[in-house]
Amino acid sequence: MKNLPAVALIGAGAMGGAMLRGWLKNKAIEPSSSAVFDPTANDAMKSLCADHGLSLNPEIDGRFDAVVVAIKPQMAEKVLPDYSVIARDAVVVSVMAGKSVARISEFLGGAEKIARTMPNLPAAIGEGVSGVFASDTVSAQERLMIGSLMEASGDVVWVENEKEIDFVTAISGSGPAYFFLLAEALAEAGEALGISPEQASALATATFVGAGRLMGTETRSPAEMRRAVTSPGGTTEAALNVLDGDDKEIRKLMKAATLAAAKRAGELTD
Numbered sequence: 001m002k003n004l005p006a007v008a009l010i011g012a013g014a015m016g017g018a019m020l021r022g023w024l025k026n027k028a029i030e031p032s033s034s035a036v037f038d039p040t041a042n043d044a045m046k047s048l049c050a051d052h053g054l055s056l057n058p059e060i061d062g063r064f065d066a067v068v069v070a071i072k073p074q075m076a077e078k079v080l081p082d083y084s085v086i087a088r089d090a091v092v093v094s095v096m097a098g099k100s101v102a103r104i105s106e107f108l109g110g111a112e113k114i115a116r117t118m119p120n121l122p123a124a125i126g127e128g129v130s131g132v133f134a135s136d137t138v139s140a141q142e143r144l145m146i147g148s149l150m151e152a153s154g155d156v157v158w159v160e161n162e163k164e165i166d167f168v169t170a171i172s173g174s175g176p177a178y179f180f181l182l183a184e185a186l187a188e189a190g191e192a193l194g195i196s197p198e199q200a201s202a203l204a205t206a207t208f209v210g211a212g213r214l215m216g217t218e219t220r221s222p223a224e225m226r227r228a229v230t231s232p233g234g235t236t237e238a239a240l241n242v243l244d245g246d247d248k249e250i251r252k253l254m255k256a257a258t259l260a261a262a263k264r265a266g267e268l269t270d
Helices: 014-025 043-054 071-087 101-107 121-125 140-151 162-171 177-191 197-217 222-229 235-244 249-268
Strands: 005-012 035-037 066-069 091-094 113-116 128-134 155-158
Touching: 005 014, 005 071, 014 043, 014 121, 035 043, 066 071, 066 140, 066 197, 101 113, 113 140, 113 162, 113 249, 128 162, 140 155, 140 162, 155 222, 162 177, 162 249, 177 197, 235 249
Parallel strands: 005 035, 005 066, 066 091, 091 113, 128 155
Antiparallel strands: 113 128
């Protein structure tokens, strides 16, 4: 039986709470030696901790294998110095957007073993994907532990350098909003054709949800699946010729959009 890690979770809001529930569901941490630090924990979090034997807001001491930081980035400079003592010998896993390894280390009194992660919104239901970067001081065994923690929220993709976290942000971090926008646009198109708003919304939503689920079960690439749906001379081809004809409009827009997102992510990182 493997030894489960002792984890200190700093911040149990929407993302931190979702991650904790995933860890408990997947038996990814040792509850009896783990702790949650959040002075504003709600009643549901208090009950969750009590039900699983997790310490809630204990004294900031003891030894943890990992310290997971899931607070708002603007709180980091004020909050994190208090946790320097438990971060010194642990792996620090930051879920904060826009805070570099160097700044996190500074806030935590020179902590050396730091990883940055960028999960996305579906992580809240265990269907997300997280990009992860770890500093050179994080060992192979510690990387496995980080992977196990993040996999409780969905898939994990490791990147080789810290700058690539900005690219992850542009693709998967912001990506759900692109997906929701396409569903919104498809529903509006349905209304323009004469379908009622309720029918258009139901058709668009179910189409995107179903297509996403199907793609998740397939070994074929998205391009192969697109071609399988597109009959020569048919309705789908007519639509795709507008979206992705000779001018490749949708691809140009997506490249420009993700470039803008990546650029902004870099500008916001300190």
